[in-house]
Amino acid sequence: MGSYGGEPRAWRRAGPEALTDGRLSAGTAASGSLTRVGPRSAGLPGPVPTAVSEALSELRQLAGHPLPADVERALADLGRASDGADFDVDTVRQLRRCSAEYQRVAIDLEAAARCCRLVEREINQRADALLSEKNRSVGGQLLDIFRRGRGGVRNAAPGPELFPPTQAEAQLQSPPPLQFQLQPQPEPEPAPAPVTPDADIAASALGPLEVHVAGRRVPRWTSLKARAVFQYLLVHQDRPIRRDVLMSLQWPDHSHNSARNNLNVALYSLRNTLDGLGQGAQPVLYRDGCYSLNPELTWWIDRNEFLAAVDDAQQAHRERRPEQVIGAYRKAIGLYRGPLFEDDGDGDWYLPEQRRLQDLYGQALEGIAEIHFRLGELADAQRFGQLALGHDPCSESSHRLLMRCYASQHQQQLVGRQYRVCVAALRDELGVTPSDETVKLFRELI
Numbered sequence: 001m002g003s004y005g006g007e008p009r010a011w012r013r014a015g016p017e018a019l020t021d022g023r024l025s026a027g028t029a030a031s032g033s034l035t036r037v038g039p040r041s042a043g044l045p046g047p048v049p050t051a052v053s054e055a056l057s058e059l060r061q062l063a064g065h066p067l068p069a070d071v072e073r074a075l076a077d078l079g080r081a082s083d084g085a086d087f088d089v090d091t092v093r094q095l096r097r098c099s100a101e102y103q104r105v106a107i108d109l110e111a112a113a114r115c116c117r118l119v120e121r122e123i124n125q126r127a128d129a130l131l132s133e134k135n136r137s138v139g140g141q142l143l144d145i146f147r148r149g150r151g152g153v154r155n156a157a158p159g160p161e162l163f164p165p166t167q168a169e170a171q172l173q174s175p176p177p178l179q180f181q182l183q184p185q186p187e188p189e190p191a192p193a194p195v196t197p198d199a200d201i202a203a204s205a206l207g208p209l210e211v212h213v214a215g216r217r218v219p220r221w222t223s224l225k226a227r228a229v230f231q232y233l234l235v236h237q238d239r240p241i242r243r244d245v246l247m248s249l250q251w252p253d254h255s256h257n258s259a260r261n262n263l264n265v266a267l268y269s270l271r272n273t274l275d276g277l278g279q280g281a282q283p284v285l286y287r288d289g290c291y292s293l294n295p296e297l298t299w300w301i302d303r304n305e306f307l308a309a310v311d312d313a314q315q316a317h318r319e320r321r322p323e324q325v326i327g328a329y330r331k332a333i334g335l336y337r338g339p340l341f342e343d344d345g346d347g348d349w350y351l352p353e354q355r356r357l358q359d360l361y362g363q364a365l366e367g368i369a370e371i372h373f374r375l376g377e378l379a380d381a382q383r384f385g386q387l388a389l390g391h392d393p394c395s396e397s398s399h400r401l402l403m404r405c406y407a408s409q410h411q412q413q414l415v416g417r418q419y420r421v422c423v424a425a426l427r428d429e430l431g432v433t434p435s436d437e438t439v440k441l442f443r444e445l446i
Contacts, residue, residue: 199300200277203234206302206357207337209344213276213283223269224346225250225262230270231341233284233293234301235353240290249349267291303357306335310360313367322371329368333387336361362391369401378405393425396438407445415445 313328369384
């Protein structure tokens with residue numbers, strides 16, 4: 001039943017009577033109801049569409065298949081084999097054939113389900129067309145009654161509605177009653193730090209790479225190798241990079257001349273991509289066999305800003321200035337859109353740095369949550385604690401912080417729930433149990 005009106009599959013053997021079981025078959029009943037609508041009125045559908053007729057024809061040929069019995073016999077034959085001594089190759093082949101046949105049946109049943117939905121839609125459209133004319137004469141009540149009856153059948157079991165109300169139903173439905181419900185306000189998230197507008201070139205490397213040149217966003221990269229070279233120079237902005245390093249990194253299997261030519265092509269593409277500064281300014285310089293980003297230009301790189309904010313937070317923490325710690329951590333958290341070069345699936349040289357930045361981001365979330373807790377700001381402590389767990393579900397320190405937050409509010413049931421979440425995360429992700437510190441805290445809070 002891969003297509004309407006196609007050749008019947010080999011498994012359709014019992015004929016249409018296999019579907020009846022003492023009743024009219026679904027295909028026959030549906031066909032009768034569609035072809036005996038009566039005289040055609042203005043605005044009513046015409047003859048049954050060809051696709052529906054073909055679908056009904058396919059459904060009438062749906063029948064059973066003796067596959068289950070065949071499979072049971074084959075499995076029983078295998079079970080009687082003693083440790084493979086009497087291994088029956090023919091039985092295995094039979095199982096393979098049955099498996100393939102089951103797959104074909106599943107495909108056909110999926111097609112049959114589509115046929116049923118097509119027929120159901122056609123039935124309802126014709127019924128709605130008939131009722132819509134009568135409905136006008138009885139004040140719009142008749143169609144609503146039938147609609148509610150059909151809705152009761154559809155809503156008997158939970159699940160998404162496959163077909164929305166028809167246009168006629170939608171026009172005749174009375175407007176829903178007004179509901180005066182206060183919508184919960186979402187908790188504010190750390191505001192992302194804006195890109196510095198005065199920078200000649202602004203590069204956001206935390207998350208998908210985004211580059212702005214003189215305030216204009218680079219829409220796309222014409223060369224992935226040019227992007228890869230730029231990413232390497234971006235991370236190593238503090239020092240010049242020898243040409244041989246870029247050649248061996250990007251073209252390790254090429255000869256020296258081939259790698260050098262490819263590097264020249266990539267750098268030409270990179271300079272064109274970053275064009276737009278005016279006055280012949282070059283973003284990438286070559287000097288003494290090394291490449292570097294032009295220090296005469298103004299650069300804004302979110303990775304550098306992130307690291308600076310983390311350093312500021314750690315310095316403020318050493319000086320016991322909690323408000324400054326919170327401010328610096330909020331800036332760092334807002335800058336972190338995702339892992340370093342998140343949309344680059346080819347490179348691997350940056351993975352250690354990516355992991356280091358991820359760890360710093362997790363430490364920022366845990367650090368700001370801890371400070372909020374010590375200041376008695378439990379709502380902020382819980383919010384950043386949840387963000388920390390979203391970043392690392394196995395962070396026991398974050399689980400312990402949330403348990404302490406709940407205990408401070410006398411919510412022992414949430415303490416127990418958080419502990420169970422911690423146990424499940426450690427078991428599923430790492431295959432370990434909580435540390436003694438976590439277990440001890442849980443027992444003290446409960």
